[in-house]
Amino acid sequence: MKKLTFAYESQSDLRILNTGHGWKVEAPQSGSRLEGGPLGEDIYQLEQFHCHWGETSAEGSEHTVDGRAYAGELHLVHWNTTKYQSFAEAAQHPDGLAVLGVFFDVGNESNDEIEKIVSTLSEIKFKGQFTDIPDVIDPTTFLPSGLGYWTYLGSLTTPPCNECVIWIVYKEPITVTEEQLVQFRCLSACSGEAEEFIVKNYRPPQPLGNRALRECNA
Ligand SMILES: Cc1cc(=S)c(O)co1
Numbered sequence: 529m530k531k532l533t534f535a536y537e538s539q540s541d542l543r544i545l546n547t548g549h550g551w552k553v554e555a556p557q558s559g560s561r562l563e564g565g566p567l568g569e570d571i572y573q574l575e576q577f578h579c580h581w582g583e584t585s586a587e588g589s590e591h592t593v594d595g596r597a598y599a600g601e602l603h604l605v606h607w608n609t610t611k612y613q614s615f616a617e618a619a620q621h622p623d624g625l626a627v628l629g630v631f632f633d634v635g636n637e638s639n640d641e642i643e644k645i646v647s648t649l650s651e652i653k654f655k656g657q658f659t660d661i662p663d664v665i666d667p668t669t670f671l672p673s674g675l676g677y678w679t680y681l682g683s684l685t686t687p688p689c690n691e692c693v694i695w696i697v698y699k700e701p702i703t704v705t706e707e708q709l710v711q712f713r714c715l716s717a718c719s720g721e722a723e724e725f726i727v728k729n730y731r732p733p734q735p736l737g738n739r740a741l742r743e744c745n746a
């Protein structure tokens with residue numbers, strides 16, 4: 529495969545919302561480009577990023593490596609702007625979306641970029657709430673230093689699970705703290721009064737079936 533290349537803008541005042549299934553940062557970046565690697569000749573543009581986590585740090589990722597789950601997984605969601613006119617249209621096609629997955633390992637040092645997200649969560653405790661992230665966010669800072677990855681043709685992990693995703697999962701995890709994950713789990717799935725914490729929001733891995741899994745050791 530050709531080398532995977534990416535270019536992102538740094539943005540401040542990005543909107544973060546509580547979707548009821550977790551937090552999501554809306555980051556439509558017309559100036560961003562993800563291309564090469566398994567993406568053929570098409571250019572993909574960043575649309576949003578979000579995260580999946582588990583009740584404990586023993587689980588939470590949506591992919592496992594030789595059966596091993598990580599404590600969570602960050603998803604940077606892109607869509608094919610070469611072929612399609614909108615994100616919604618792209619999500620109807622097998623080459624419509626490209627999602628970069630980054631595993632979370634729990635460690636001692638707090639992840640500064642993730643902390644920019646965590647510091648807003650008290651303002652979006654309930655489903656439907658949103659706020660702007662005052663800090664400047666550069667999506668590149670969420671990526672690991674080693675850029676080796678696995679890739680396969682798969683699906684969205686939330687219903688309707690369209691088979692429209694070229695998955696690109698980095699081999700090297702990034703580190704977050706247990707406290708940062710604890711803050712994720714304090715989000716509520718309800719819009720008010722009743723507190724039903726989003727303690728986990730990952731879809732268990734599905735059988736690979738006859739999908740070809742490829743790797744690139746960048
Ligand atoms: C579009 C989209 C992609 C992923 S991976 C997700 O979890 C939810 O929505």
Ligand SMILES: [Zn+2]
Pocket residue numbers: 578579580603685
């Ligand atoms: Zn996801």
